Amino acid sequence: MANARLGRTEQITGWTFIAPALVLLGIFMLYPIFWSLWMSFQVGKGMNFSFGGFANIVRLTKDPVFIRALVNTLTFLVVQVPIMILLALLAAVALNDPKLRFRGFFRTAIFLPCVTSLIAYSTLFKSMFATDGIVNKMLMAIWIIQEPIHWLQDPFWAKVLIIIAITWRWTGYNMVFYLAALQNVDRSIYEAARIDGASGWDQFWQITVPMLKPVILFTTIVSTIGTLQLFDEVNNITQGGPSDSTLTLSLYIYNLTFKFMPSFGYSATVSWVIVLLVAVLSFAQFAIARDRSK
Amino acid sequence: MFNLPHFVARSITYLLLSLAAFVSIFPFFWMVVGATNRSVDIGIGKATFGDQLFVNAANFFATVDAPRIFWNSAFIALVGTVLTLAVSSLAGYGFEMFRSKFRERIFTLMLLLLSIPFAALMVPLFVMISSFKLVGTVAAVVLPGIASIFIIFYFRQATKAFPGELRDAARVDGLNEWQIFFYIYLPTMRSTYAAAIIIVFMANWNNYLWPLIVLNKPEQKTATLVISSLTSSYTPDFGMILFGTILATLPTLIIFFLLQRRFVEGMLGAVK
Numbered sequence: 001m002a003n004a005r006l007g008r009t010e011q012i013t014g015w016t017f018i019a020p021a022l023v024l025l026g027i028f029m030l031y032p033i034f035w036s037l038w039m040s041f042q043v044g045k046g047m048n049f050s051f052g053g054f055a056n057i058v059r060l061t062k063d064p065v066f067i068r069a070l071v072n073t074l075t076f077l078v079v080q081v082p083i084m085i086l087l088a089l090l091a092a093v094a095l096n097d098p099k100l101r102f103r104g105f106f107r108t109a110i111f112l113p114c115v116t117s118l119i120a121y122s123t124l125f126k127s128m129f130a131t132d133g134i135v136n137k138m139l140m141a142i143w144i145i146q147e148p149i150h151w152l153q154d155p156f157w158a159k160v161l162i163i164i165a166i167t168w169r170w171t172g173y174n175m176v177f178y179l180a181a182l183q184n185v186d187r188s189i190y191e192a193a194r195i196d197g198a199s200g201w202d203q204f205w206q207i208t209v210p211m212l213k214p215v216i217l218f219t220t221i222v223s224t225i226g227t228l229q230l231f232d233e234v235n236n237i238t239q240g241g242p243s244d245s246t247l248t249l250s251l252y253i254y255n256l257t258f259k260f261m262p263s264f265g266y267s268a269t270v271s272w273v274i275v276l277l278v279a280v281l282s283f284a285q286f287a288i289a290r291d292r293s294k
Numbered sequence: 295m296f297n298l299p300h301f302v303a304r305s306i307t308y309l310l311l312s313l314a315a316f317v318s319i320f321p322f323f324w325m326v327v328g329a330t331n332r333s334v335d336i337g338i339g340k341a342t343f344g345d346q347l348f349v350n351a352a353n354f355f356a357t358v359d360a361p362r363i364f365w366n367s368a369f370i371a372l373v374g375t376v377l378t379l380a381v382s383s384l385a386g387y388g389f390e391m392f393r394s395k396f397r398e399r400i401f402t403l404m405l406l407l408l409s410i411p412f413a414a415l416m417v418p419l420f421v422m423i424s425s426f427k428l429v430g431t432v433a434a435v436v437l438p439g440i441a442s443i444f445i446i447f448y449f450r451q452a453t454k455a456f457p458g459e460l461r462d463a464a465r466v467d468g469l470n471e472w473q474i475f476f477y478i479y480l481p482t483m484r485s486t487y488a489a490a491i492i493i494v495f496m497a498n499w500n501n502y503l504w505p506l507i508v509l510n511k512p513e514q515k516t517a518t519l520v521i522s523s524l525t526s527s528y529t530p531d532f533g534m535i536l537f538g539t540i541l542a543t544l545p546t547l548i549i550f551f552l553l554q555r556r557f558v559e560g561m562l563g564a565v566k
Binding site: 010011013014015017018020021022024025028029030031032033035036039087090091094095097100105106108109110112113114115116117118119120121122123124125126127128130132133134135136137138168172200225228229231232235236239249250253254257258264267268270271272274275278 | 303307310311314315317318319321322324325328336337338339341381382384385387388389391392394397400404407408410411412413414415416417418419420421422437438440441443446470471472475496499500502503507517518521522525526530532535536538539540542543546547550554
């Protein structure tokens with residue numbers, strides 16, 4: 001009896017720990033989600049709504065700006081996330097070696113970019129990647145390029161610049177997760193592999209990557225979600241330009257809502273495209289991970 | 295690295311790590327150098343220290359109301375960090391410590407919510423905040439972020455490492471669950487809190503899109519908003535702006551270096 005009552009009281013206490021978070025999530029997440037779903041079926045400008053059925057979805061298919069934003073966003077995703085994950089993994093493996101010198105310095109240096117504020121980051125990149133800027137100067141000095149690259153004016157190079165910028169900022173962040181996970185991998189496995197004649201490269205692909213799979217999956221999904229929501233960098237470094245070549249879905253939603261004549265229903269529809277993409281890609285990543293483990 | 299002699303492999307590792315460190319640190323060096331140069335010199339890639347630091351500083355303080363915007367940023371980041379840690383660490387602890395079948399279902403649902411992008415919520419949130427008459431207040435900026443699913447998840451993971459015997463012993467001593475949380479759990483989990491403080495403070499201090507939407511009066515704007523608006527003029531004064539970015543970066547850098555050791559410990563604890 002006494003035990004059962006203790007259990008009940010404990011449960012009620014437990015709820016009081018969780019309740020504030022649940023109430024806030026309900027108000028500021030669950031409710032707006034349903035609201036935005038409802039909104040995506042509304043048409044009209046400003047605050048005058050009327051039910052439009054699938055009108056917004058039809059408009060999506062005929063909207064060249066939306067298509068461009070979608071293609072840009074997916075391009076960033078497909079190119080940037082794998083590069084960043086691989087770089088972060090390689091850095092983590094190198095830094096996990098206890099015999100490596102200056103480990104603390106390298107770790108701090110590589111992590112440092114993700115501590116910067118967004119404005120620092122975008123201002124620095126804008127000034128460094130100017131046509132006459134320091135990056136072109138350095139690349140020309142070491143004979144990688146002959147002519148200065150028009151990073152901010154050329155549609156192709158502007159995309160490359162955004163990819164460089166995100167990779168610079170977030171590789172160290174992912175690396176910390178891998179470093180943390182690598183601490184839990186038993187070193188004797190590597191020794192056994194070495195005795196069996198496995199090269200460093202083999203060890204990386206046959207031992208490290210499979211061992212870290214849960215963490216890799218976690219960081220890949222978080223990075224995928226982050227890239228699909230890419231906004232800050234493009235808004236600050238390129239403003240989506242030149243000629244919409246770096247316009248992303250999030251920036252388009254922002255423009256539709258706050259820059260052009262407000263079109264809440266349509267922008268809500270665009271945002272559900274992101275939700276759909278996140279859902280499909282996260283599911284695919286889980287499925288691939290499960291399949292590989294068989 | 296296949297079949298290469300050991301020292302060659304070693305040298306390549308050091309070379310690549312040095313390159314990575316250079317690429318990572320160079321923009322910080324550029325920021326400091328830039329703040330001492332004229333905008334024209336920055337534009338043509340001058341990478342040596344100049345003598346314009348005080349001119350740039352004076353221009354910066356003449357152009358923006360620095361005390362106000364940094365105070366706005368600091369206040370929002372502090373309030374946001376304290377409230378987020380309070381609400382989200384309590385929930386993370388609760389999810390791990392108190393068992394009930396509903397809790398697992400709610401937790402799964404929450405993790406699903408994590409995949410909903412902010413862009414999807416932006417419009418309804420804005421309409422909601424304006425109907426509460428909160429536009430232009432600190433509450434408008436921080437309220438939607440206080441219950442952070444990521445931080446709840448992080449604290450739940452970290453709580454798995456919290457020894458149950460400690461809790462049982464405290465109960466025998468007659469402490470109630472809240473006292474256990476405040477007197478036993480909080481001090482024990484210092485590293486976890488340190489890591490969470492870095493993450494949440496950085497997120498709040500650097501927050502851009504949402505404050506841009508809900509803060510509309512000039513005197514409410516944060517440092518991030520104001521300095522970023524300087525860069526979008528047609529002929530931005532990069533010397534002055536880089537001086538401002540140093541000021542805007544310092545708080546997160548200081549917090550990171552102060553808490554760095556605990557940060558790494560905290561991350562280790564959470565992933566285990």
